[in-house]
Amino acid sequence: MRADARIAWNLARGSDRREWWRIALTAVGALLATVFALAAITVASVRGQVSIPFGQGLLNQPGERSGVVVALLLLLIPVLGLLGQCARIGAVHRDRRMAGLRLAGASPAQVRRISALESAPACLAGSAGGLGAVAVALAVQGHTPPATAWVAFVVVVLGVPVAGALVSVLALRRVVASPLGEVRRVRPERGSRTLLVLSVAALPIAVGAYALVVRGSSPAAASFPMLVFGLVFLTGAGAVWTAGSSAAHIGRRLAESAKSPAVMIAAGRLRDDPWAAARTHATLLLVTVVGIAFVGVREVVLADLRGKGIHTPEGIAFYTTGIDLTGAAILVAFAISLFGLAVGTAESLATRRRGLAAQTAAGVPHTVLARATLLETALPLAPAVLLATIGGMAVHLAYTAVAAPGTVPSVLPLLVPVAVYAASLLAAATSLPLLRRMAHPAELRFA
Amino acid sequence: MSTRNENPSGAAEPMIGATGLTKQYGRSQALRGASVTLRAGEILAVTGASGSGKSTLLHCLAGIVRPDEGEVSYGRERLDRASENRLSELRRTDFGVVFQFGQLIPELTVRDNVMLPLLLAGTDRAAAQDRADEWLERFGVRGQAALRPGELSGGQGQRVALARAWVTGPKAVFADEPTGALDSLAGEQVMTALVHAARESGAAVLLITHDAQIAAYADREVWLRDGAVHSGATPFAVQEAAHHEG
Amino acid sequence: MSTRHILLGLLAGSPCHGYDLKRRYDELFPQARPLAYGQVYTTLQRLVRDDLAAVEGTDSDGGPERTLYRSTDRGADELAAWAQGVTPPAPFVTNEIFAKVVISLLVAGTEGGDRTAEAAMYLQAQRAAHMVRMHELTGLKTTPGADLSTVLSADYALAHLDADVRWMATTATRLTTLTAEVDAV
Numbered sequence: 001m002r003a004d005a006r007i008a009w010n011l012a013r014g015s016d017r018r019e020w021w022r023i024a025l026t027a028v029g030a031l032l033a034t035v036f037a038l039a040a041i042t043v044a045s046v047r048g049q050v051s052i053p054f055g056q057g058l059l060n061q062p063g064e065r066s067g068v069v070v071a072l073l074l075l076l077i078p079v080l081g082l083l084g085q086c087a088r089i090g091a092v093h094r095d096r097r098m099a100g101l102r103l104a105g106a107s108p109a110q111v112r113r114i115s116a117l118e119s120a121p122a123c124l125a126g127s128a129g130g131l132g133a134v135a136v137a138l139a140v141q142g143h144t145p146p147a148t149a150w151v152a153f154v155v156v157v158l159g160v161p162v163a164g165a166l167v168s169v170l171a172l173r174r175v176v177a178s179p180l181g182e183v184r185r186v187r188p189e190r191g192s193r194t195l196l197v198l199s200v201a202a203l204p205i206a207v208g209a210y211a212l213v214v215r216g217s218s219p220a221a222a223s224f225p226m227l228v229f230g231l232v233f234l235t236g237a238g239a240v241w242t243a244g245s246s247a248a249h250i251g252r253r254l255a256e257s258a259k260s261p262a263v264m265i266a267a268g269r270l271r272d273d274p275w276a277a278a279r280t281h282a283t284l285l286l287v288t289v290v291g292i293a294f295v296g297v298r299e300v301v302l303a304d305l306r307g308k309g310i311h312t313p314e315g316i317a318f319y320t321t322g323i324d325l326t327g328a329a330i331l332v333a334f335a336i337s338l339f340g341l342a343v344g345t346a347e348s349l350a351t352r353r354r355g356l357a358a359q360t361a362a363g364v365p366h367t368v369l370a371r372a373t374l375l376e377t378a379l380p381l382a383p384a385v386l387l388a389t390i391g392g393m394a395v396h397l398a399y400t401a402v403a404a405p406g407t408v409p410s411v412l413p414l415l416v417p418v419a420v421y422a423a424s425l426l427a428a429a430t431s432l433p434l435l436r437r438m439a440h441p442a443e444l445r446f447a
Numbered sequence: 448m449s450t451r452n453e454n455p456s457g458a459a460e461p462m463i464g465a466t467g468l469t470k471q472y473g474r475s476q477a478l479r480g481a482s483v484t485l486r487a488g489e490i491l492a493v494t495g496a497s498g499s500g501k502s503t504l505l506h507c508l509a510g511i512v513r514p515d516e517g518e519v520s521y522g523r524e525r526l527d528r529a530s531e532n533r534l535s536e537l538r539r540t541d542f543g544v545v546f547q548f549g550q551l552i553p554e555l556t557v558r559d560n561v562m563l564p565l566l567l568a569g570t571d572r573a574a575a576q577d578r579a580d581e582w583l584e585r586f587g588v589r590g591q592a593a594l595r596p597g598e599l600s601g602g603q604g605q606r607v608a609l610a611r612a613w614v615t616g617p618k619a620v621f622a623d624e625p626t627g628a629l630d631s632l633a634g635e636q637v638m639t640a641l642v643h644a645a646r647e648s649g650a651a652v653l654l655i656t657h658d659a660q661i662a663a664y665a666d667r668e669v670w671l672r673d674g675a676v677h678s679g680a681t682p683f684a685v686q687e688a689a690h691h692e693g
Numbered sequence: 694m695s696t697r698h699i700l701l702g703l704l705a706g707s708p709c710h711g712y713d714l715k716r717r718y719d720e721l722f723p724q725a726r727p728l729a730y731g732q733v734y735t736t737l738q739r740l741v742r743d744d745l746a747a748v749e750g751t752d753s754d755g756g757p758e759r760t761l762y763r764s765t766d767r768g769a770d771e772l773a774a775w776a777q778g779v780t781p782p783a784p785f786v787t788n789e790i791f792a793k794v795v796i797s798l799l800v801a802g803t804e805g806g807d808r809t810a811e812a813a814m815y816l817q818a819q820r821a822a823h824m825v826r827m828h829e830l831t832g833l834k835t836t837p838g839a840d841l842s843t844v845l846s847a848d849y850a851l852a853h854l855d856a857d858v859r860w861m862a863t864t865a866t867r868l869t870t871l872t873a874e875v876d877a878v
Binding site: 496639642658659660662663664665668683 | 823824825827828829830831835851852854855858859862
C-alpha cells in the first residue's frame, strides 16, 4: 500500500499542467457537492416551527424548509455533470499511464489502488474545504446543528472521496482488462456511456427530491408535482437525446453539402461523435427546462398575489424571497452547467492540440478553427434548446391552467432559452484564447 | 534520372533563402546560424540526427514559426517580418505541408480533407470536389475518398496528405519526415509519388529526413548538425561536389 | 558471386552457346559487374574439365562456328547443392572504410597532423560519394518502366550503402575515442 501511495504521488508530481487543472477542478466540484449536501442536511435537521432570521423567515416552516432541501439536492445534478466533465480531462493520457503500469507488471488490484489514491485526495480536499465553508457559515449565523447532523456531515465528507475513488476504479475497467488495447488508444471515450452513468446518478437524487416534496400529502396532491417532475425529466432527457440525434443528422447533412470550411469541420466532428454535444450539454438542457418552467410559474404566482390583494411589503416579500431564492438556485445550477460546458470545450481542444497545430501550419486561419469550435456547440444545441423550451412551456401552461385558469400565459419564459443559448455560446467562446495557444505551431514539436 | 529536371547544379533561381537563422525553444537552441536556399523546382533534402534542428529549419522556411534572428526571404518578401495573416495566407496558397502524421482532420473524410484548402481559397464545392478527386487519383488513393483517415494504412494516409499539399498548386511543398512512420515499401511508394508530383507540377520540395535512402530521392542535400548547416548543399548529380567539404 | 554456378544454372534448362550465356547473365543481373567473354569461355572449359558440363556439339548457323554446351548429371547435383546451401553471413568483417579510418589515424599520427579531423573529413567525403551513388540507384529504380530485376538489384545496393552511411555517421561521432584506442594498442 505504501509503495502504491508513493507511485500515485510520483505520478501526480510528474504530471503536466493539465492534470493539475483536472485535480483543481475536481476539488472544486467536490467542494460544491459537499456544500450543497451539508446545507441540505443542516436545513433538514431543523425540527418543527422555529424562528430563523434568514430569508424573510423562509426556514421557519417545515414545508418551506423541505422545499429548500429539494432545491439543494437538485443542485447536486449539475455538480455531477461538472464532475463528469472534469473526469474527462486528460482521460486518454491517464488510462494509458495506468495501462503502462499494468504492462510493467502491476497487478489489477494495484492499478486500482493507485488510481483510487490519485483521485481520492482531490475529492477529500474539496469535501474538507466544503465542510470548512459550511462550518464558517454556521458559526457566522450562530446556528449549531444537532449531533445527528454532524454524523451525517462526516459521512458526506468521507463519502465524497470514497465515491470519487470508486468512480475512478470503475473507469479503469477496460484498462485492467486489456491494457495493451488502452496503450494504443489515441482518442477519448465516445458515445453515450457517460450520459448513462450521469442519469443513473441523477435519478435517485430526483426520486429523493420528489419523495420529499410529496411527503405527507395525499395521492391527489402528489400528482401535480409528479406531473411537473415527470415533464421536466422527460423533456430534459428528450432534449439531451435531441442534441445527440440531431448532431448526427446535422453532421451528416452538412458534411455532405458544406460550402464553408468551418461548417465542414464542425459537421465532420458532429457526425463522428454525435453524443459529444449531448454529454457537455446534458445538465444545461435540464436546467433550461427547469428555468423556463420556473419563470412561467413565477409569473403566475406573482400575478396571483397581486390578484389576491396582498399588498403589505412583508407579505409580498415572504413569497418573493422564496421565489427569488429558487431563482438563485437555478442560476447557480445554470452557472455550474455553463462552467461544465466551458471545461468540456477546453478539454476537447486540448485533446486535439497537435492536429489543430498541424491545421494552422497548413494555413487554416485561426478564425476558421474558432468558428468551427463555436458551431460545434451552436448547431446541436439549437434543436435541443427548442425541445427544452417546449417542455418548459408545457409545465408553465399546465401550471397556469391549474393555478390560474382563464388567464393568459406569460411569454416572459421564452426569453430564457434565448439567454441560455447566448450564454452557452459565450461559455464555449471562453475557450477560444486556449485555441490560439493550442493551435500554435510550437505544438508541432511535441508528437 | 530521366524524369527529373536537370537543374540541380544551380541553374534555377533561388525561391526561398534563409541566412543566419537562430531559434531557441526554452533552454534548447534548435538553430544556431543556419543558412539554406531552396531553388525553384528542386527537391532539397535536409538530413541530420534527431535534435539537429531539421524540423525547426522547415518551420522557419515555411513561415510556420519566426526565427529569433536571421532572414527568410521568399521572392521579394521577408517572411521573418511578414504579418501572421500574410504568413497564414502564404501557407494556404503558395506552400503545402506534409508532416509525419496528424495533418489530416480525423473526423473528415479523405475527400473533405483534400477539399479543405480549396474551400478556404473560396473555390465552390463542386469544383473543389472534382479537383480533390483528381489529385487523389494521381496519388492512387481515389478509391479511399469516402473513408476517414483512421481507416487508411500509413502509406495511404501520407499519399492523401500529399494530395492535400498539392491540391492548391503550391510553389513549394514542405515535407517533414513524410515516410518516418512507414515501412520501406510504403515509404518508397510515397516518395515515388512525391517525386512525380514535384516534377509534374514544378513545385520545389524541402524534404526533412534522417534516412539516407529517402534523402537519395532529392537533387541536393544539406546536412544539419547542432542547429547549423554542417555540410553545405551537396548536389548529387555533380560528381566533384561529392568531395566538397562544409 | 560464383560465376561458375551461375553459368551452370543457365545451362540447366537447355544447351546454350557462350554468347547466349553472357547475354542472359547480363539481363538477369543488371547493375552487376559485367561478365567478359574471355571469362565465360575459361569458366565453361573448367566446367567441362570437371565433368560438370559437356560439349553438346557445334553449329555454325551461317556465321562462325559456335560450341553448344550442356549440363551433366554431376553438374545438376553440384548446382542443387550450391543453390540450397546457405551463404555464410559475413564470416570475416571486411570493411575498407573502417580500415582507411584506422590506418589514417595511425599514419597521420606519425606525421603529427590532426588525425581525428582528417579522418572526419575522409568520412564526410566518403558519405557524400555514397549519397551520389544512392541518388543514381534511386533514379534507376524509380524510372518509369524499370523492370523488377533492376529494382531489386538497386534495392539491395541501396540497403547496403544505407548501412554504410549509418555506420559512418555513428563512427564520425566516436572518432576521438577511436583515436585514443588506436594509440593505446
